[in-house]
Every structure is written in C-alpha cells, then in structure tokens.
Amino acid sequence: MTDHDTLPTSELTRRRFLQGTALTGVAAFVAACGTSGTGTSSPAESAAATTSEEPTASEGGAEQSPSAELNFANWPLYIDTDDEDETKHKTLEDFTAKYGTVVNYSEVINDNDEFFGTIRPALDGGQDTGWDLIVLTDWMAGRLIRLGWTEGFDLANMPNKVANMQDVYKGVDFDPTDDHHAPWQSGMTGLGYDSAATGDLTSLEALWTDDPRWKGKVTLLTEMRDTIGLTMLRGGKDPSQITEADFDDAVADIQEALDAGIVRSFTGNEYAEDLVAGNVVLAMAWSGDVIAKQAEKETLVWQLPDEGGMLWTDNMLIPRGAANKYSAELFIDFVYDPEIAAQIAAWVNYVTPVKGAKEALAASDPELAESPLIFPPADVLANVSIFKTLTEEEEGVFNDRFSALTGN
Amino acid sequence: MHARQWLNRLTPFLLLAPGILWLLVFYAYPSVQMFISSFWAGTLETGFTVSLDNWTTYPQALERYGPQFGRSVVYGAAATTVCFLIAYPLAYTIAFRGGRYKSLLLFLVIAPFFTSFLLRTQSWKIILGDDGILFGPLKDLGLLGPDFRVLATPVAVVAGIAYNFLPFMTLPIYVSLEKIDGRLVEAAKDLFAGPWRPGGSIAGGVVGGLTAGGLAAAFEYDIVAFAILGAVGGVLIGAFFLSESFIQIVFPLSLPGVFAGSLLTFIPAMGDFVNAELLGNTQTRMIGNVIQSRFLDNNDYPTAAALSFMLMAGILVAVAVYARLLGTKELTSSG
Numbered sequence: 168m169t170d171h172d173t174l175p176t177s178e179l180t181r182r183r184f185l186q187g188t189a190l191t192g193v194a195a196f197v198a199a200c201g202t203s204g205t206g207t208s209s210p211a212e213s214a215a216a217t218t219s220e221e222p223t224a225s226e227g228g229a230e231q232s233p234s235a236e237l238n239f240a241n242w243p244l245y246i247d248t249d250d251e252d253e254t255k256h257k258t259l260e261d262f263t264a265k266y267g268t269v270v271n272y273s274e275v276i277n278d279n280d281e282f283f284g285t286i287r288p289a290l291d292g293g294q295d296t297g298w299d300l301i302v303l304t305d306w307m308a309g310r311l312i313r314l315g316w317t318e319g320f321d322l323a324n325m326p327n328k329v330a331n332m333q334d335v336y337k338g339v340d341f342d343p344t345d346d347h348h349a350p351w352q353s354g355m356t357g358l359g360y361d362s363a364a365t366g367d368l369t370s371l372e373a374l375w376t377d378d379p380r381w382k383g384k385v386t387l388l389t390e391m392r393d394t395i396g397l398t399m400l401r402g403g404k405d406p407s408q409i410t411e412a413d414f415d416d417a418v419a420d421i422q423e424a425l426d427a428g429i430v431r432s433f434t435g436n437e438y439a440e441d442l443v444a445g446n447v448v449l450a451m452a453w454s455g456d457v458i459a460k461q462a463e464k465e466t467l468v469w470q471l472p473d474e475g476g477m478l479w480t481d482n483m484l485i486p487r488g489a490a491n492k493y494s495a496e497l498f499i500d501f502v503y504d505p506e507i508a509a510q511i512a513a514w515v516n517y518v519t520p521v522k523g524a525k526e527a528l529a530a531s532d533p534e535l536a537e538s539p540l541i542f543p544p545a546d547v548l549a550n551v552s553i554f555k556t557l558t559e560e561e562e563g564v565f566n567d568r569f570s571a572l573t574g575n
Numbered sequence: 576m577h578a579r580q581w582l583n584r585l586t587p588f589l590l591l592a593p594g595i596l597w598l599l600v601f602y603a604y605p606s607v608q609m610f611i612s613s614f615w616a617g618t619l620e621t622g623f624t625v626s627l628d629n630w631t632t633y634p635q636a637l638e639r640y641g642p643q644f645g646r647s648v649v650y651g652a653a654a655t656t657v658c659f660l661i662a663y664p665l666a667y668t669i670a671f672r673g674g675r676y677k678s679l680l681l682f683l684v685i686a687p688f689f690t691s692f693l694l695r696t697q698s699w700k701i702i703l704g705d706d707g708i709l710f711g712p713l714k715d716l717g718l719l720g721p722d723f724r725v726l727a728t729p730v731a732v733v734a735g736i737a738y739n740f741l742p743f744m745t746l747p748i749y750v751s752l753e754k755i756d757g758r759l760v761e762a763a764k765d766l767f768a769g770p771w772r773p774g775g776s777i778a779g780g781v782v783g784g785l786t787a788g789g790l791a792a793a794f795e796y797d798i799v800a801f802a803i804l805g806a807v808g809g810v811l812i813g814a815f816f817l818s819e820s821f822i823q824i825v826f827p828l829s830l831p832g833v834f835a836g837s838l839l840t841f842i843p844a845m846g847d848f849v850n851a852e853l854l855g856n857t858q859t860r861m862i863g864n865v866i867q868s869r870f871l872d873n874n875d876y877p878t879a880a881a882l883s884f885m886l887m888a889g890i891l892v893a894v895a896v897y898a899r900l901l902g903t904k905e906l907t908s909s910g
Contacts, residue, residue, distance in 0.1 A: 280872050445705060446704050566873045570873055
C-alpha cells in the first residue's frame with residue numbers, strides 16, 4: 168500500500184527517531200484488525216483458490232533441501248539495513264548462515280498496482296515470475312490469492328509461523344486458512360502535518376476546513392482505500408462495511424474539498440517530501456513515513472485522528488510457479504522467529520505481526536520495546552479500521568470513480 | 576553472372592532487413608496487438624474476449640476523456656512554443672557566436688540528459704516550491720502574496736515539459752543554422768541589408784502579442800494583459816534584434832530545423848505524463864496520465880488501448896497536416 172521509500176538519514180538511525188518521537192495521540196493503535204473487516208468474504212472464491220493449489224500442496228512427501236538462491240521482492244527500507252552499508256541486511260545474512268541460501272533481495276515494489284503489472288503477464292501465462300517471495304498489501308494479496316496465482320504454504324515447514332503469528336491476523340477473509348499469506352508488517356494511515364504551520368490538529372475535519380493556514384497546502388492519497396476510508400471515518404461510517412452509496416458519498420465529500428481549493432492534489436509517497444519542503448502542511452499520511460521525516464523537520468507530526476485511522480498490512484506471498492518454494496517457506500518461518508522479528512522491528516517503524524518479538528527486543532532495547540508504533544498496546548486498539556475486501560465488481564467500480572475524482 | 580545480378584538486386588533489401596525486422600517486432604506487432612486489445616471486453620480476472628461490437632469503447636473513451644485530450648494538445652503546443660522561444664536564440668548564439676566554445680556549449684545543452692528524467696522533473700519541485708529558492712525570497716519581500724504558487728498548476732506542468740524537451744528543439748535548430756553559409760549574410764549586407772526597425776517592430780509586436788496571449792489563454796491567465804506585455808516585448812526585440820538579413824536569409828534557411836524541432840518536441844510532449852503527475856494536480860491531468868491510470872490502476876486494458884490508439888492516430892494526422900503545410904522534404908533534408 169504505501170511507499171516506504173523515505174530515505175534514511177545518516178546521523179540518526181530509525182531507532183533514534185522512534186525514541187525521540189512524540190507520537191502524539193497514538194490513542195489507538197492496532198494490530199487487531201486482521202479479522203474485523205468484512206462481512207463479505209466469499210467462501211466460494213476462497214475455496215476455488217485453495218483447490219487450485221492442491222497439486223502443489225500434495226507433493227510434500229519428497230525430501231526437500233534449501234536452494235542455493237532465494238529471490239525476494241520487497242518495498243524500499245522495509246528490512247533492517249546496515250548503517251554503514253546499505254546493501255547489507257543482517258537478517259538476510261543470518262538466513263544464509265543458517266540454511267546456506269543466498270537471498271537476492273530487491274527493493275523493487277513501490278506501488279501495489281505497478282508491481283502487479285510487472286508480474287501479471289507471467290502469472291497469467293502460467294510462468295514463473297522470477298520471484299520466490301513478494302510482499303503486497305492486503306487487498307492486492309487478496310486479489311492474487313483469489314486468482315489462484317499464489318502457492319499454498321506447506322505449514323509443516325513453518326512451525327514458527329504457525330505458533331507465533333499474532334492472533335489478530337488469523338483467518339482473514341481472503342485467506343481463511345492462513346496458508347497462502349504471511350503478514351510482514353502493518354502500518355496506519357492518519358493525519359500528517361507540520362505543527363509549526365498548522366498548530367495541533369486531531370480531527371479529520373481539518374481536511375475540510377477552509378483555513379488560511381493550510382488552504383491549498385493539503386494532499387490526499389492516491390491509494391483509494393486510505394483516502395476513501397478516512398473520509399468515511401470523518402462521516403462516522405465504517406470502512407470495513409463500505410457500500411456503493413457510502414463510496415459515492417465519500418467521493419462527493421472529497422470533491423467538495425477539491426472545489427473549495429483546500430485540497431491541492433492527490434499523491435503517493437511524494438507528500439512526505441512536500442511536507443519537508445513546506446509545499447504541503449497537512450496530509451493524509453502513513454505513520455512510518457512521517458516519523459522518518461521528523462529527522463529532517465522536527466515539527467512534523469503523525470496523528471491518529473479522533474475519528475479513527477486506517478490499518479493495513481503488507482503480506483509475504485509465494486507467487487505461483489516459484490522456483491524455490493521450499494526456501495521461501497523456510498524464510499517466512501525464519502522471520503517469524505521472535506529474535507529475527509525483533510531485529511527487523513528494531514529498524515523498521517511499523518507494527519510487527521510476530522508474538523514474542525516484544526519480549527525478545529526488551530532484552531536488548533527495553534525502551535524501544537515500549538514503542539506503541541511497533542507494539543500497539545492491546546487496550547488502545549479499537550480506533551482503526553481495515554477497508555473491506557472488495558469483490559471484483561466493487562473494486563472495478565470504485566477504482567473507476569476514484570480515478571475520475573483524481574483527474575484520470 | 577546471374578548470381579551476381581541477384582545479389583545486386585537483393586542487397587538493398589538485405590541492408591534494410593534489420594531495420595524492417597526491428598519495426599515489425601517492436602512496432603508493427605505491438606501496434607496490432609494494441610489495436611486488437613482495444614476491442615476487448617471483460618476484466619482481468621474473468622479474462623477478455625474480442626468482439627467488433629466493442630467499438631463503442633472508442634466514442635465512450637473520447638467522450639469521457641475529452642478534457643484530458645484537449646489539455647494534452649494545449650500543453651504540448653504551449654510547451655513547444657516556449658521551447659521555440661528559448662531554443663532559437665540559444666541555438667543562434669551557439670551557432671554564430673559560440674566560437675571555440677561551440678562544442679562545450681552544445682554539450683551543456685544535452686548535459687541534463689545524463690540525469691534521469693524523473694530526477695530532473697523532481698528537482699523542479701524544489702526550484703518551484705511554494706517557499707522554495709525562487710518564490711521564498713520574493714514572498715519575503717512582499718512581491719508575491721503568501722498564497723501564490725506555481726506547483727500544482729498548469730504553468731508548472733508546461734514549464735516542466737518545456738524544460739525536459741528543450742534539447743529536442745535546440746539541436747535541430749542549431750544544425751540548420753550551423754549549415755548556413757556566412758557568405759550569404761555578407762552578400763546581403765553588401766547589397767545594403769541593414770537593420771529592419773519598422774518591419775521588425777510590427778512583426779515582433781504581432782508575434783509577441785499573439786504568443787503571449789495564446790500562452791495566457793492556455794494557462795487561464797488574463798489574456799489582454801499578457802498580450803499587451805508580449806506585444807511590447809516583441810516590438811522591442813523586433814526593433815533591436817531583427818535585421819533584414821536575418822528575416823530574408825537566416826530565418827528561412829533555419830525553418831527545416833524549426834520544423835523538425837517542433838515535431839520532436841510536440842509529439843513526446845503530448846504523450847508525456849510524468850510532468851503532469853509530479854508538477855500538476857487533479858486539474859492538469861493529460862491523456863498520458865489517463866492511459867497510465869487506466870492500464871495500471873484500473874486494469875482497464877481496452878480503454879487504455881483505445882486511448883493510445885487514438886492518440887497515435889491523432890498525432891499522425893497532425894504531423895501529416897503540418898508536413899503538408901511546411902513540407903516534408905525540408906524535414907528529411909535538414910539532416
């Protein structure tokens with residue numbers, strides 16, 4: 168869903184940002200939403216997806232050994248990275264040390280749709296995509312699983328994943344059996360603003376307020392689920408139960424803010440740069456981005472709105488026909504080891520899905536283990552929503568109308 | 576002897592073969608494929624079916640995306656005009672006043688191409704930032720209102736396009752100017768060609784006024800004010816910089832370069848979507864943005880293909896008309 172390609176700053180490690188961050192009002196932080204969103208799972212579709220995997224799943228009896236290589240596509244800045252050498256990732260080196268498999272790690276995913284476009288022809292043609300492991304956001308992961316374009320996991324190879332995945336992620340509607348996807352990290356969408364320019368804001372209403380301090384310096388996200396989701400929350404509606412009428416209402420609301428000249432544009436990750444440059448002072452924003460940018464501009468704030476925020480999860484998938492499926496399974500299981508999960512969490516600003524990671528981290532860095540950003544307190548969940556998993560028709564209609572709204 | 580004759584006859588075709596193969600594989604085949612997919616109906620998940628009944632995609636797409644098509648033409652034309660206004664004096668100076676620095680100056684013209692297109696466009700966001708290096712000081716001085724901005728407006732988009740395609744205009748003009756025999760100008764002077772103040776003022780005023788007024792119209796600014804400003808500028812430039820030898824010899828001889836440069840600028844400018852995406856906002860989307868979004872965000876391949884095809888056909892027609900008016904011979908002979 169998001170871009171994670173904010174640049175690391177040399178002086179401060181991500182850990183420092185976290186410690187120094189006044190996470191204003193992370194009144195509610197969730198991991199708890201894996202299961203909440205969706206009255207509309209379609210059992211027929213999931214069943215179809217599952218059966219299509221059977222040929223692969225049933226060949227498990229043979230003796231398997233790790234392959235020489237593992238081709239892993241991920242988003243930028245989404246794994247622990249050496250402060251000195253950006254090409255070094257300790258987690259990957261640890262994996263190589265344990266299994267002898269060299270991980271070809273590529274930060275090639277900047278956008279779900281765009282990456283989907285690159286692997287679609289191969290998958291559609293029944294060919295290997297060249298990737299053994301990819302990371303995509305819920306709805307896109309759901310689409311691939313629905314299309315039968317992912318390999319089912321052999322859970323016998325994944326004791327850690329079975330034991331350590333946080334309960335809230337279990338049984339999502341697009342993969343009720345939890346054997347086609349494994350959450351990598353979660354994050355939230357809320358308000359990002361420059362407090363020096365706007366003062367303190369807590370309500371989404373600001374995005375619709377004609378205030379000279381931010382008029383014309385407001386951006387929304389090109390990610391339909393985030394922008395529509397937050398707009399619905401402002402109206403007191405539940406994005407996990409969105410109907411066509413809700414969607415149209417949200418579009419009309421956004422059009423109002425556009426016509427009033429309050430909203431300047433829709434952006435992907437660029438809003439983070441614009442916040443730093445001062446072209447934008449208020450934006451719908453992803454939590455990790457803003458926190459990272461605070462190193463460049465201290466007055467930036469990420470705020471979970473009073474009305475609530477959106478929660479999304481990026482998931483590891485094994486694309487159909489992957490050459491090194493067994494190694495990919497070993498890798499997924501490897502990052503569900505609490506020690507390894509803690510190592511990744513200590514560098515990335517997002518919510519980790521692994522049980523025990525907090526305890527593992529507490530041993531080495533107790534302060535960081537208390538970060539509500541990585542380990543949202545269980546009692547302050549409640550205030551974030553997951554967007555409904557859309558049917559194909561809904562997705563077509565919504566995307567089309569949202570494109571029209573953004574000028575395309 | 577026979578074999579040799581055959582070989583002679585075949586040689587031109589053999590020499591053409593690599594180029595023709597290239598065009599077949601990378602141009603003709605994809606074009607046909609694109610044309611066919613514009614007659615698809617269906618979705619990514621159910622698969623697509625081809626039927627001639629789906630011709631309705633074309634009028635529907637045209638109706639829905641008419642504004643974006645129009646914007647592409649207007650922005651493309653505006654950027655081409657801006658490019659011409661900047662590139663001509665630039666190329667002229669390099670060709671006739673460059674002296675021993677000619678090569679260096681030419682290198683500087685293309686030097687930006689050593690950097691990625693995206694990065695160059697992105698850096699305009701820094702330059703044109705609301706409180707950036709250009710407007711920040713002007714705002715501090717009170718010359719501009721605090722709400723003044725260029726980013727997320729058509730001006731930024733056209734400026735970005737003009738910047739990115741400037742070398743495509745400069746180089747052909749330079750080539751055609753460079754080829755001009757200096758003795759022609761000397762001969763003209765011997766025949767009493769001198770300054771051209773009255774004619775230059777009138778021509779400059781008319782061209783300047785029309786150009787500035789047209790650009791103002793494209794940007795939705797005050798047309799009259801800009802036309803007057805442009806006319807005044809044009810009169811001054813015309814009076815002081817246009818000579819009889821320039822109008823009668825240099826400019827006509829450089830027209831093939833202007834023609835080639837305009838095409839090389841206008842065609843990619845019309846199809847551009849990066850500038851509109853990065854420097855514009857929802858009101859500045861061009862047809863390239865729509866095609867991109869239809870194809871990648873909406874998985875609406877038929878509409879994307881139909882739009883691409885119409886854009887291609889439209890450009891072909893425009894080029895044909897333009898070539899008819901100005902002559903293709905000159906294009907091919909401009910080197």
